[in-house]
Amino acid sequence: xxxxxxxxxxxxxxxxxxxxxxxxxxxxxxxxxxxxxxxxxxxxxxxxxxxxxxxxxxxxxxxxxxxxxxxxxxxxxxxxxxxxxxxxxxxxxxxxxxxxxxxxxxxxxxxxxxxxxxxxxxxxxxxxxxxxxxxxxxxxxxxxxxxxxxxxxxxxxxxxxxxxxxxxxxxxxxxxxxxxxxxxxxxxxxxxxxxxxxxxxxx
Amino acid sequence: xxxxxxxxxxxxxxxxxxxxxxxxxxxxxxxxxxxxxxxxxxxxxxxxxxxxxxxxxxxxxxxxxxxxxxxxxxxxxxxxxxxxxxxxxxxxxxxxxxxxxxxxxxxxxxxxxxxxxxxxxxxxxxxxxxxxxxxxxxxxxxxxxxxxxxxxxxxxxxxxxxxxxxxxxxxxxxxxxxxxxxxxxxxxxxxxxxxxxxxxxxxxxxxxxxxxxxxxxxxxxxxxxxxxxxxxxxxxxxxxxxxxxxxxxxxxxxxxxxxxxxxxxxxxxxxxxxxxxxxxxxxxxxxxxxxxxxxxxxxxxxxxxxxxxxxxxxxxxxxxxxxxxxxxxxxxxxxxxxxxxxxxxxxxxxxxxxxxxxxxxxxxxxxxxxxxxxxxxxxxxxxxxx
Numbered sequence: 001x002x003x004x005x006x007x008x009x010x011x012x013x014x015x016x017x018x019x020x021x022x023x024x025x026x027x028x029x030x031x032x033x034x035x036x037x038x039x040x041x042x043x044x045x046x047x048x049x050x051x052x053x054x055x056x057x058x059x060x061x062x063x064x065x066x067x068x069x070x071x072x073x074x075x076x077x078x079x080x081x082x083x084x085x086x087x088x089x090x091x092x093x094x095x096x097x098x099x100x101x102x103x104x105x106x107x108x109x110x111x112x113x114x115x116x117x118x119x120x121x122x123x124x125x126x127x128x129x130x131x132x133x134x135x136x137x138x139x140x141x142x143x144x145x146x147x148x149x150x151x152x153x154x155x156x157x158x159x160x161x162x163x164x165x166x167x168x169x170x171x172x173x174x175x176x177x178x179x180x181x182x183x184x185x186x187x188x189x190x191x192x193x194x195x196x197x198x199x200x201x202x203x
Numbered sequence: 204x205x206x207x208x209x210x211x212x213x214x215x216x217x218x219x220x221x222x223x224x225x226x227x228x229x230x231x232x233x234x235x236x237x238x239x240x241x242x243x244x245x246x247x248x249x250x251x252x253x254x255x256x257x258x259x260x261x262x263x264x265x266x267x268x269x270x271x272x273x274x275x276x277x278x279x280x281x282x283x284x285x286x287x288x289x290x291x292x293x294x295x296x297x298x299x300x301x302x303x304x305x306x307x308x309x310x311x312x313x314x315x316x317x318x319x320x321x322x323x324x325x326x327x328x329x330x331x332x333x334x335x336x337x338x339x340x341x342x343x344x345x346x347x348x349x350x351x352x353x354x355x356x357x358x359x360x361x362x363x364x365x366x367x368x369x370x371x372x373x374x375x376x377x378x379x380x381x382x383x384x385x386x387x388x389x390x391x392x393x394x395x396x397x398x399x400x401x402x403x404x405x406x407x408x409x410x411x412x413x414x415x416x417x418x419x420x421x422x423x424x425x426x427x428x429x430x431x432x433x434x435x436x437x438x439x440x441x442x443x444x445x446x447x448x449x450x451x452x453x454x455x456x457x458x459x460x461x462x463x464x465x466x467x468x469x470x471x472x473x474x475x476x477x478x479x480x481x482x483x484x485x486x487x488x489x490x491x492x493x494x495x496x497x498x499x500x501x502x503x504x505x506x507x508x509x510x511x512x513x514x515x516x517x518x519x520x521x522x523x524x525x526x527x528x529x530x531x532x533x534x535x536x537x538x539x540x541x542x543x544x545x546x547x548x549x550x551x552x553x554x555x556x557x558x559x560x561x562x563x564x565x566x567x568x569x570x571x572x573x574x575x576x577x578x579x580x581x582x583x584x585x586x587x588x589x
Contacts, residue, residue, distance in 0.1 A: 070373060072371050073371045078276070
């Protein structure tokens with residue numbers, strides 16, 4: 001057999017199914033897989049009749065997030081004795097503890113149908129792990145931005161109350177909030193929140 | 204204090220002893236520092252236990268056995284020094300299927316043989332009418348729910364692999380699936396049967412106690428390697444769980460226990476629903492019908508905490524009956540050795556061996572682990588190994 005011989009078809013473009021209820025994360029993962037040259041990527045975001053959908057797609061690899069209770073549904077694939085290809089769970093191959101650890105930390109798991117080369121599987125899994133981590137980072141940043149925005153709103157409302165009650169300018173109200181926060185060793189948002197709470201109580 | 208232990212659990216009422224042991228301070232009093240980690244799937248619990256992220260876990264008894272045998276997944280030997288629950292499951296069906304079964308029933312509606320035979324007639328009528336087969340859900344391939352559902356329907360002549368569809372469904376999806384008609388019935392643990400009834404979308408047809416008098420449900424699962432290296436930790440955990448189980452079974456403590464379990468980071472449903480299960484006093488129909496059964500869920504009574512290898516053998520026999528594995532003497536011994544009454548007795552200073560409780564199935568001969576082949580031969584419906 002010569003080295004130039006093309007790999008079997010499944011090796012060329014394994015069919016990958018992403019099972020994820022988060023459409024953004026699934027899109028990030030799909031994009032990553034396509035960039036890496038995997039043309040056949042499908043997404044399932046609806047968990048109803050999951051197994052039937054997977055059988056219809058007949059994938060080589062199934063990627064699922066660890067926060068998805070439907071992982072247990074996939075375990076049923078090992079039970080069927082019908083003419084479906086039998087997948088193995090990623091965790092079955094325990095030789096590479098580091099990559100298992102990495103995937104658990106990232107929150108992703110995979111089921112692999114027989115016939116794929118180990119290196120190919122590893123490169124796909126590594127990609128999933130890095131995209132899952134990238135998504136987590138994005139989510140984290142989004143949460144922090146949201147929190148900052150919320151805090152901004154609270155501070156603005158507290159400023160408004162101070163301006164009205166004490167006849168201050170916006171600048172003066174902010175200085176008062178900031179100096180109080182420094183004196184009390186608290187965050188400015190916390191002081192603003194207590195002003196809102198107090199003003200609610202005193203209504 | 205011991206080194207910190209991470210223990211995984213699924214939010215179900217039969218995690219009660221584990222949750223109370225930690226939240227009531229019994230574990231700390233024993234000098235074990237436990238962090239409970241709530242999980243969303245049995246696959247996660249199993250995998251995290253296997254790879255060492257959890258030292259121990261609230262686990263389906265059949266998963267502990269399958270893991271020790273290497274059936275269906277990677278082989279990781281597990282020991283179970285404490286039984287977290289006996290019974291506790293129920294079979295719930297849609298109002299339509301409930302009405303169909305009652306219309307066909309010949310006998311008492313709480314008699315599982317009568318309902319199973321009625322189910323067989325419903326199945327036959329549907330086939331004749333060209334209707335889709337009925338769909339039943341359970342929680343995991345290696346689950347008591349799977350075996351209990353199969354045992355019940357097969358007794359009435361319904362082949363669970365040929366005559367109906369049997370699917371895995373995560374417990375939080377069961378009620379919705381029953382409501383929208385994706386499934387016609389399910390077998391699951393508490394609180395999900397009660398929630399289906401409260402939503403008016405299901406009737407509890409059977410408590411598992413109708414089908415099996417004494418059925419091991421969840422165990423505290425520990426990797427064998429960890430247990431061997433840390434016998435003192437295992438003993439302390441058993442003592443803490445035992446105190447928690449006794450606490451829960453004291454009727455005067457039920458309100459407090461139910462409240463503790465109801466917390467959002469634990470089971471996260473109403474305390475009242477949880478207490479129904481602990482009290483064995485369940486609303487079984489949307490019209491408010493109450494059914495009481497003291498054997499609904501045993502947490503500490505009848506030495507429920509003591510793992511019984513005969514129970515492990517029965518579960519193994521069901522894996523064989525439904526062709527999840529082939530029968531072998533060696534595998535049977537391995538399965539039975541997962542349940543460790545010796546660790547339980549040593550931790551609690553119990554001398555002599557309390558007698559084991561019969562499985563008490565409503566069909567077939569009394570189970571004898573010394574002759575599984577003869578036991579299984581008495582059942583007409585089973586699955587041939589592939």
